Amino acid sequence: MTTLPILNKDFVKEVWTKTEMDEKSREVMVTQIQLDEYKKCRMDDEELVSRRMKRLLNITRRLPVPNEEHYLHISDQEEEEDDDDVKIIDGVFEEAVDEFPELSANQESEVNRALKCMNASKVLVExxxxxxxxxxxxxxxGLNWLNDEVINFYMSLIVERSQLDTSLPPVYAFNTFFYPKVAAxxxxxxxxxxxNVDLFGHGLILVPVHLGVHWCLAVIDFYKKExxxxxxxxxxxxxxxxxLLTYLVDEMNDKKQEKFDTSGWVKILLKxxxxxxxxxxxGMFACKFAEYVTRRAKFTFNQSHMPYFRRRMIYEILTKKLM
Incomplete structure (x- = not known):
């Protein structure tokens, strides 16, 4: 935020002593100068925010349609490569399409009933x-932070969808406590x-990543070796x-007594x-990244869709089925 040095006490004192006018006139003059400077600083701040908004809301491009049958295809064009095995990749984007079905009146009522429940410990769904x-x-x-229970339940819905729809790649999801534990x-x-899980028998592995006050998502893609x-x-x-790559090596050795071949595997930071x-x-973005990636879909959402997705996720959790 822009500071206002012209509003400090030293400035006011200097104006006060150097101007030959009565006390009331000096007060009016200083106030007017302060107001003019405030307006200028506010305009500068608004222009800065506007530039940032335009950059973050660059939604005219979206990830490409997958070339392979069972995984998200990423553009081979690299923005930069800071080391030998980590790639920073820009997705190739297209204009968003409308795939946000409105909740019916009955569905909205069900969501509202759940939100109005005054008994915080009441179990609404198992x-x-x-x-x-x-x-x-x-x-x-509203703007509440998603908790572990909601994210784990939603990831489980994604896994179940992959089991019911054989056209989708088989998915496994670690719970939110996995990454902090394995990282530490x-x-x-x-x-x-x-x-009791053959991790290597799945196509995509979802790993919710909690960084203290921030949720992200990691995906292990066995089809693309990414x-x-x-x-x-x-x-x-x-x-x-x-x-995660070290984990795969250790998991293969532990469960199958085999060496995990890391050749050809690529680490990708998507931009x-x-x-x-x-x-x-x-947390909402992490969940939606997971939902889109596991059905090989282009990202067609942005910040403006989050209020809708929050209510939709409530309904999906209550009914234990993704829309």
């Missing part, structure tokens, strides 16, 4: 060995988490991709993807 309470649902209201303590700390990182604030979390314009929708 599934995937998870319980969603009224308090959990309330995190989808390595494979040994999470080796039992996949005791480790992809999606951040709605444009962050470059190379450590995450390194951690020019939809970006959030507030400090509260990162």
């Amino acid at each position: 599934g995937f060995r998870l319980q969603i309470t009224s308090k959990d649902i309330s995190t989808l209201a 303590d390595g494979h040994k700390s999470v080796r039992r988490w996949t005791k 480790l992809q990182y999606y951040d709605s604030m444009g962050g470059d979390n190379r450590k995450c991709l390194d951690v 020019d993807i939809p970006q959030q314009m507030n400090g509260s929708d990162c």
